[in-house]
Amino acid sequence: MGAYILKRLAAAIPVMIGVSVLVFFIMAMIPGDPATAILGSYATPENVEKLNRDLGLDKPLVARYFIWLGNMLTGDFGRSYSQNKPVIDEVMGRFGNTLILAGVAFVLCAVLGILAGVISAARQYGFADKAITFVVLIGISIPSFFLGMILIILFALKWKLFPVSGMYLIYGGGGLADLANHLVLPASALAVVATGVIARLSRSAMLEVLRQDFIRTARAKGVGERRVIMGHALKAAMVSIIPVLGIQAGFVISGAVYIEMVFDWPGIGQMLVNAIRQRDVLLVQGGVVVVAACYVLFNIVVDVAQGMLDPRIKT
Amino acid sequence: MTLLSWTRRTVLAMGAALALSPLAAPLAASAQTPEGVLIVGQVAEPKSLDPAAVTAVNDFRILVNLYEGLTRYKPGTLEVAPGLATSWVVSEDGTEYTFKLREGVTFHDGTPFNAEAVKFNFDRMLKEDHSFHNTGPFPLAFFFSSVTETTAVDDLTVKFTLSAPYAPFLSNLAYPTGLIVSPAAVEAGGADYGRSPVGTGPFKFVEWRANEAVVVERYEDYWGEKAGTQAVVFRPIEDANTRTAEMIAGGIDMMVEVPPTSLSQFSGDGFTVAEQAGPHVWFLILNAKEGPFADKRVRQAANYAINKEALVNDVLEGTAEVAAGPTPPAFAWAYNSDLEPYPYDPEKAKALLAEAGAEGASLTFYVTEGGSGMLDPVAMGTAIQADLAAVGLDVKIETYEWNTFLGNVNPGLEGKADMAEMAWMTNDPDTLPYLALRTDAWPDKGGFNSGYYSNAEVDALLEEARTAVDQGKRAELYKKMQAIVQEDAPWVFVANWKQNAVTSNRVEGFELEPSFLLSLQNVVKK
Numbered sequence: 001m002g003a004y005i006l007k008r009l010a011a012a013i014p015v016m017i018g019v020s021v022l023v024f025f026i027m028a029m030i031p032g033d034p035a036t037a038i039l040g041s042y043a044t045p046e047n048v049e050k051l052n053r054d055l056g057l058d059k060p061l062v063a064r065y066f067i068w069l070g071n072m073l074t075g076d077f078g079r080s081y082s083q084n085k086p087v088i089d090e091v092m093g094r095f096g097n098t099l100i101l102a103g104v105a106f107v108l109c110a111v112l113g114i115l116a117g118v119i120s121a122a123r124q125y126g127f128a129d130k131a132i133t134f135v136v137l138i139g140i141s142i143p144s145f146f147l148g149m150i151l152i153i154l155f156a157l158k159w160k161l162f163p164v165s166g167m168y169l170i171y172g173g174g175g176l177a178d179l180a181n182h183l184v185l186p187a188s189a190l191a192v193v194a195t196g197v198i199a200r201l202s203r204s205a206m207l208e209v210l211r212q213d214f215i216r217t218a219r220a221k222g223v224g225e226r227r228v229i230m231g232h233a234l235k236a237a238m239v240s241i242i243p244v245l246g247i248q249a250g251f252v253i254s255g256a257v258y259i260e261m262v263f264d265w266p267g268i269g270q271m272l273v274n275a276i277r278q279r280d281v282l283l284v285q286g287g288v289v290v291v292a293a294c295y296v297l298f299n300i301v302v303d304v305a306q307g308m309l310d311p312r313i314k315t
Numbered sequence: 316m317t318l319l320s321w322t323r324r325t326v327l328a329m330g331a332a333l334a335l336s337p338l339a340a341p342l343a344a345s346a347q348t349p350e351g352v353l354i355v356g357q358v359a360e361p362k363s364l365d366p367a368a369v370t371a372v373n374d375f376r377i378l379v380n381l382y383e384g385l386t387r388y389k390p391g392t393l394e395v396a397p398g399l400a401t402s403w404v405v406s407e408d409g410t411e412y413t414f415k416l417r418e419g420v421t422f423h424d425g426t427p428f429n430a431e432a433v434k435f436n437f438d439r440m441l442k443e444d445h446s447f448h449n450t451g452p453f454p455l456a457f458f459f460s461s462v463t464e465t466t467a468v469d470d471l472t473v474k475f476t477l478s479a480p481y482a483p484f485l486s487n488l489a490y491p492t493g494l495i496v497s498p499a500a501v502e503a504g505g506a507d508y509g510r511s512p513v514g515t516g517p518f519k520f521v522e523w524r525a526n527e528a529v530v531v532e533r534y535e536d537y538w539g540e541k542a543g544t545q546a547v548v549f550r551p552i553e554d555a556n557t558r559t560a561e562m563i564a565g566g567i568d569m570m571v572e573v574p575p576t577s578l579s580q581f582s583g584d585g586f587t588v589a590e591q592a593g594p595h596v597w598f599l600i601l602n603a604k605e606g607p608f609a610d611k612r613v614r615q616a617a618n619y620a621i622n623k624e625a626l627v628n629d630v631l632e633g634t635a636e637v638a639a640g641p642t643p644p645a646f647a648w649a650y651n652s653d654l655e656p657y658p659y660d661p662e663k664a665k666a667l668l669a670e671a672g673a674e675g676a677s678l679t680f681y682v683t684e685g686g687s688g689m690l691d692p693v694a695m696g697t698a699i700q701a702d703l704a705a706v707g708l709d710v711k712i713e714t715y716e717w718n719t720f721l722g723n724v725n726p727g728l729e730g731k732a733d734m735a736e737m738a739w740m741t742n743d744p745d746t747l748p749y750l751a752l753r754t755d756a757w758p759d760k761g762g763f764n765s766g767y768y769s770n771a772e773v774d775a776l777l778e779e780a781r782t783a784v785d786q787g788k789r790a791e792l793y794k795k796m797q798a799i800v801q802e803d804a805p806w807v808f809v810a811n812w813k814q815n816a817v818t819s820n821r822v823e824g825f826e827l828e829p830s831f832l833l834s835l836q837n838v839v840k841k
Contacts, residue, residue: 030719031716031718031719031722032716032717032718032719032721032722033718035454036718036721036722037718038370038454039370039454040370040686040687040721042370042454042455042457043721043725044725044750044761044762044763045725045726045758045761046761047454047457051452051454054451054452055452081362082362083360083362084362084363084368084509084510085507085510090525093525093526094526097526149556152557152560153560156560156564157560157563157564160564163564163566164557164560164561164564164566165552165557165560165561165566166527166550166552166566167527168527170348170354170527170528170548170550170566170567171348171349171352171354171528171548172349261553261554261557262554262556262557263557264551264552264553264554264557264561266525266526266527270553271526274359274553277717279718
């Protein structure tokens, strides 16, 4: 197992180098530059040139890439133009906020999705199955940003149950209760689609397992139905559910971009959208590299977990 | 059966939990904003609170409450009035400005405001060898590029020496780039000064919670009338719909830049909508160098053909006024009020086009997706295309993202396009025409005259107005310039934007300024 993990980690290095090359050259290729974005109407060629020089953007492209890469390896991600502070501070602060939102949404969709899938499978073609399938279909079909707006209108404006936006009360806020209160709407909006996907796949995974001989054997031996489902079948089905969870975790984080915009959640998605708009090259690059590193790490964790559940994969 | 009953119980329990959870929440969710604390919904997180380092109106809105300049705009106008300087004398030749400074003013950190502090501010921005020049970059330092030397004559007298007469100098001092920072705080903060600002204004800085809020508090030792609220919290909410929802829900007391389509939400008793036309003009640059618009009659025809009333009332929902010429009416002292906007007259446009032999001409039109002061550029571009089609012009739209758009338009339209959208917000009637209408401002000479308009008389008037020291004389020159430019029609003059803001009924004493700055000194929050 240790060697397997090491092998996977080593394979991640070229991936990360590829990511850094891609994001660097894409940012260099998109039209417009930070100086023009900062100066706006006042962007005369003369002013742009002077500001680019002040920002250190007058060096050749390849040289800039290696300077950036070298600095990054020593932990220096540079300074953001638009935020006027170290990139890494901004990225970590923002990414932490995204992880809170995405983490809660992920727990919600994993628990509810698997639960719904298990119930559906256990009661195949019954009322519960049909009801769940129907709800899941709606959930999968609603774009999350639209659902977000609907939630704001109903729960924040009409019934005034939850705050409209933000992470904490703006004055005199803070604390876990305040955070939880601000999390309910965005986390729900973010979880809905993934819940639907997980429910569907859990249902089919469960149905496949329930048809197998060992389930019949368990039932024949008089094991209670609840234990058959939750103990025997679910455990076996988890092997095919976990990779889905891994993929959905990725979707939840990328879906957070829209949700963060709608709910003004100060996460990394919102940060990246603004940074791209303002051509804050270093902030975009730093943000993408950190997020990509987390994705890669997460995938490794999922693979390892799968290996632990299914000994056949561990090679 | 066990599974089902267990599930039913679970579902019931979960349903109950879900139904009850809000009960714990309402206390916090419906909490009104606290008394004496004004919460302002801003459009973005500020970049920095160092006035010399920023360019965005969004940041200026905070800065003008923390800092003051030597001059300021008289409330409700764009005329210069005394600020931290109580009086000034301009030399005969217009190259020396001597300011008498206000006595007994202290920065929020307790250090005195004096001539040395003023010198420090301008040297930091303008002199590359200054020991704190590295706290920049200072993108708008060129506002003061004509300053060759700043001298502290005595403790309360400061003298600026200019390389050439430059009349907009006084109003540039009132612009946020000229706001005065505490030298001691810059020395202490270095490159991070912009995150712990110290000025002389009616509010002093308390804290900046990243991506959440900037909090300022009433400065009790302020030299003038003390601020009406105990504290102001600036909260960035980037999405306009979310900002609107927060305003309706009572999470903020004031919001700026209400989208036109959301204005109707605030027509009720609970809110007050403030509107103020500002020094903004939205226009189409016409390529006067080549193609159909090289002929003045075709340029005039475009001005007649476009229904500006419809653009302003239908597309922009009344959030702008029809522009008559290149100078916005907000510059009341320099605005030529005799000018009438080109009327909407498609027949006249057709006649002019026929006269010029340009019927059915094909045109390329650069449209941007958005950008500072561009209002609703795609919808406006489409409406303009339709108006021009109605007089037989075949207009092809090319749409670009803002930075790409600027990269295409600023180097000049030659060989690329016949017309392009553009908007400017300025602080002096000199700025826009000087940078975008003179022959010496063609793109190859480093200016913004992307349509290559050239009129020797306009050039002479603008040069003279810039060096004239007397405001009455300047006004006369600008008015003459406007009449000529309107007739020459290098642009289609479309709209002057009205900035808007909504306040809840707990806010009193709020006025929007034509400068688009957000002065909150007199605001009272109940």
